[in-house]
Amino acid sequence: MATQEIGQETELARASAFLAEQGIAPEATGVYPEAAILEAIRASGWQVRITGSEDDWYADVGEERGPDWSDDVYLLASDRDRQSALLKALDVALLWLDRDAMREFLDREARERLGIGGEEVRRRRSAGEYDEADFEPLYSDVLRLDSLAAAAR
DSSP states (O other), rough: EEEEEEOOOOHHHHHHHHHHHHHHHOTTTSOOOOHHHHHHHHHTTTTEEEEEEEEEEEEEEEOSSSSSHHHHHEEEEESSSHHHHHHHHHHHHHHTTTTHHHHHHHHHHHHHHSSSOOHHHHHHHHHTOOOTTGGGGGHHHHHHHHHHHHHOO
């Protein structure tokens, strides 16, 4: 399973725009109706889960992409505020769960880090060609790109 943990600081521009497109606006207090957010996420075909407790919330937004759990892609965010955790996960999911955007990002990262394109990373991943010994100095980059390749399928 490819999982991307989201940093604590994010602008939430994508999430705000997505919610506005769905006709969801914050209340006068600045808080969005959580049920409406969850409904919009699920209507997009994604799964969402919020866990934790007061001052320690975690939100996962993602999708199952294949028969094996390792094909799944979930974005995890955390915050002291429940809604902030949810909005952060949604914000990054809107970028990462867009396969075209993911493929462009993978291609750019692969060319910068390994000097090969994203399609080649995906081909090598499928063929089982990545071996720690072969990529010793770049292995952490290969692992990162490997998870991106799985998400970009």
